[in-house]
Amino acid sequence: MGREFIIPKKIISGKGALNDAGKYLSEMGKKALIVTGPHVLKLECFKSVEKLLDSLGISYTVFSDITGEPTDVMIDKGVSVYKDNGCDFLIAVGGGSPLDSMKAIAALAVNGGSISDYMGKTIEGRMPPMAAIPTTAGTGSEATQFTVITDSKKDIKMLLKGICLIPDLAVIDPGFSMTSPKSITASTGLDALTHAVESYTSKKAQPLTDCVAMSAVKRIFEYLPRAYKDGSDAKAREEMSIAALEAGIAINNASVTIVHGMSRPIGALFHVPHGLSNAMLLPACMKYALSGTYEKFADLGRAVGLAKNEDTDKSAAESFLKGLRKICEICEVPTLKKYGIDKEKFFDVIPKMATDAIASGSPGNTVRDVTEAAVMEIYRSLWN
Numbered sequence: 001m002g003r004e005f006i007i008p009k010k011i012i013s014g015k016g017a018l019n020d021a022g023k024y025l026s027e028m029g030k031k032a033l034i035v036t037g038p039h040v041l042k043l044e045c046f047k048s049v050e051k052l053l054d055s056l057g058i059s060y061t062v063f064s065d066i067t068g069e070p071t072d073v074m075i076d077k078g079v080s081v082y083k084d085n086g087c088d089f090l091i092a093v094g095g096g097s098p099l100d101s102m103k104a105i106a107a108l109a110v111n112g113g114s115i116s117d118y119m120g121k122t123i124e125g126r127m128p129p130m131a132a133i134p135t136t137a138g139t140g141s142e143a144t145q146f147t148v149i150t151d152s153k154k155d156i157k158m159l160l161k162g163i164c165l166i167p168d169l170a171v172i173d174p175g176f177s178m179t180s181p182k183s184i185t186a187s188t189g190l191d192a193l194t195h196a197v198e199s200y201t202s203k204k205a206q207p208l209t210d211c212v213a214m215s216a217v218k219r220i221f222e223y224l225p226r227a228y229k230d231g232s233d234a235k236a237r238e239e240m241s242i243a244a245l246e247a248g249i250a251i252n253n254a255s256v257t258i259v260h261g262m263s264r265p266i267g268a269l270f271h272v273p274h275g276l277s278n279a280m281l282l283p284a285c286m287k288y289a290l291s292g293t294y295e296k297f298a299d300l301g302r303a304v305g306l307a308k309n310e311d312t313d314k315s316a317a318e319s320f321l322k323g324l325r326k327i328c329e330i331c332e333v334p335t336l337k338k339y340g341i342d343k344e345k346f347f348d349v350i351p352k353m354a355t356d357a358i359a360s361g362s363p364g365n366t367v368r369d370v371t372e373a374a375v376m377e378i379y380r381s382l383w384n
Contacts, residue, residue: 003206005253006163008132008143013172013242018133021171022052028129028168029089032060033082035102037067040094040135045176049093049133061085063105066094069157069267069274070101071150072115078105089129092167095188096139096148096274099132103147103165106130116151116158123162132167135176137227137240138188138275140195140248142170150268156356157264166252172245174238182228185240186331187275189224192216192244193327194278198257199250201289201296202365206254213250214303219243221304221323225330258370259285261362262378265353270341279333283325284378290317292368297321336382343383350379 012021025032032053040046041064053060063081066074082090082105092102104115110125111118132142141147145166150157180188196216199209219239226236262285263277272280290297294313301307301320311319336346354375357363363370 003208005206005208006145006166007249007252008166008170009168011143011170011172011245013245015173015175015238017171017173018048018052021131021169022056024169025053025058025091025131026056028131029087030059031085031087031089032058033078033085033087033090033105034060034062035066035078035090035092035098035105036062036064036094037098038064040098043135043179045135045179046093049091060091061087066098066101068097068271069148069150070097070104071152073152075101075104075108075115075149079108082109089131091131091133093133093135095134095136095184096141096191099134099139099141099167100147100149102130102132103141103167104149104160107162107165115149115160116153118160119151119158123160124164127164130167131169131171133171133173133176134241134244136180136184136188137174137177137237137244138191140192140244140251142167142172143245143248144252146252148264148274155268157268159264159360159362170245172241174234174241177237177241178231178234180231182231185228185231186333187273187279188244189220189227189240190279190282190328190331190333191275192240192247193220193224194259194282195247195251195256196220196243197282197286197300197324198259199247199254200300201293201367202254202257203367204254204365205296209250209254212246213254214300216243216246216250217300218303219246221327224327228331255365256362257366258289258363261357261360261370262353262375264360265356268356269349269353270346272339272341276333279328279331280336280382281378283321283328284381286321286324288374288378289366289368290321292366296367346383347380350376353379
């Protein structure tokens with residue numbers, strides 16, 4: 001059976017990538033909606049985007065109301081700004097939230113309705129051109145057909161998808177992530193690691209996704225600790241930007257599994273940033289998944305130098321799991337308790353979170369069967 005493998009139409013990566021992208025931006029439209037957040041708005045990298053557009057004679061309107069992870073309310077406002085200002089294409093500058101928001105705004109600008117109308121459906125239609133310029137190395141949204149938006153009425157994070165949501169242009173300039181603080185470097189880097197590990201061990205994995213997922217895991221194990229320790233390490237920043245892209249391409253084709261399914265309810269109900277909630281869950285969820293495919297986890301353990309060729313698959317897989325715990329420790333991932341989440345409130349909503357996690361569909365891609373009971377037990381284990 002043939003396997004589909006999809007990526008953005010155009011990817012420009014490396015130092016100075018933004019300037020090289022100018023000719024493609026010129027072809028996208030006459031007036032852009034730049035989707036970003038208030039913090040990114042103040043950064044030099046954002047100013048460089050404005051300068052480039054000015055030099056190209058491209059008009060634009062800035063929508064900087066993406067404050068935190070995107071909600072349906074933010075998206076509705078963005079659609080209004082897009083239409084009211086006569087925009088005909090979009091540019092997202094920032095982390096995963098502005099990039100995801102751009103996709104949702106584009107979808108509603110074409111299809112109408114509310115973003116919650118598309119929960120459980122495949123988004124279709126001819127999107128306005130989209131350019132994604134990430135300022136963090138982690139979400140991979142610049143390469144994916146997914147967007148995650150919170151339904152503020154139901155308190156759930158909606159995973160929405162459609163091939164039409166893949167940006168037409170991805171601009172990966174490692175210099176844009178140089179100013180990321182340690183906390184963002186950690187959460188986004190571990191988000192990318194989660195993407196890579198989940199896609200490599202997913203039921204939907206295929207040879208092409210295995211290649212990019214494995215490459216991403218190797219880069220992250222080597223360079224995330226360096227980037228976390230020294231944000232000015234240009235080599236580490238460059239390698240992490242590539243790893244994030246690779247991991248994004250991997251999940252775009254092999255999808256995510258149990259971690260993402262369980263992470264979204266924590267984010268929706270307790271407002272934990274997505275990458276951080278992934279990191280909180282990663283060791284416990286992969287411990288559960290391990291017995292479903294010792295062989296593939298063993299591949300990862302050997303690839304990053306945590307296991308020897310002569311080790312059994314079970315032993316090599318367990319060594320990789322220890323490595324996941326170690327990299328989370330290096331990046332100082334807090335427990336739910338240290339993050340400030342109330343235990344009683346958390347336990348009260350475990351049944352809802354488990355139901356929402358399973359309903360998201362992601363746990364179904366896990367190589368080991370995942371039940372609501374298993375999900376609830378993993379949630380409870382986070383307090384041990």
